[in-house]
Amino acid sequence: MSDPQNPIPPAPVPPVEHVSPTAPATIPSPATTAATASSAPAAPTATPAAPSLPKASASATLGKILTIVSSVLGGVVGTLPLGAVTAAVDLAEGGLRALAQWLTTKGADNQLTEAQAEAALAQLIAGLATIASPLPTPEEIEAAPATAPPVTTAP
């Protein structure tokens, strides 16, 4: 029997009984294990950018292209804060549009016959703004988009 003056201390509770009710994840399913294993290298404190490396690379390449075009056209390199993004994209858009137009139209009419070329010329001339039928003023153009869709050139 036990001595009342020297009681036997209670047996220690097995650690498993403490953990199992509240932490079912300690026995992960195979899927969880796989997911944990695959995401292990991408722990937030270790290498957060590792899984998104291809995307970052693609956007970096695009950004590089836009920066080069914008620097050539406008001299606005990406050193300006905040507004530089708008400016660079705007400038790059103009440059890329011209380049795309060049790629799609350069020599594209070489297969025309003489008659077709003359017809195209007549149509183009008829559509040109001249002193007789001048271009709208900047103020008129700026006011136009509120009532009419913007004029677009060939893609």
Next chain:
Amino acid sequence: MRYWYHMHHNRRYVCLAVLLFVSGCAIQKTAAPQIATNTADALNVATLVSNAQQDYLIFFQTVGTLEKNHALSVDQVALLNNGGTKVRDILDAAGNLCQTYAATNNQALADQITADLTAAATVYAQLYAQKAAMLSANAAAAAKAAP
């Protein structure tokens, strides 16, 4: 420093002028012998003028949108419009000459149209740079004013 700045701006104007010109070369005369030289020249020149006129329209449509979105102030738009009026006059004149050139194929007219387009491209490049600087300044001011 000033030299670099000067050269940088010159390079920009040249690039824009080149882009403007190459973007409109619809017919390569050497690759299209079936098309008469006069017709090819007139068509190419007319394409250049047409592209320049479209660029003018698109530029000020964008300016109008930016003004409506309060990205550009009224004063800034007025400044751009001053330059735009010059471009408009030049391009109207070029369009007029283009019609005559298509009928006569006079080389002097072609030279004048080329000069007009170069002048328009120069003003246009200045407008582009001005607009970019304005947007940057406005964005920087807005960022500074934000809490």
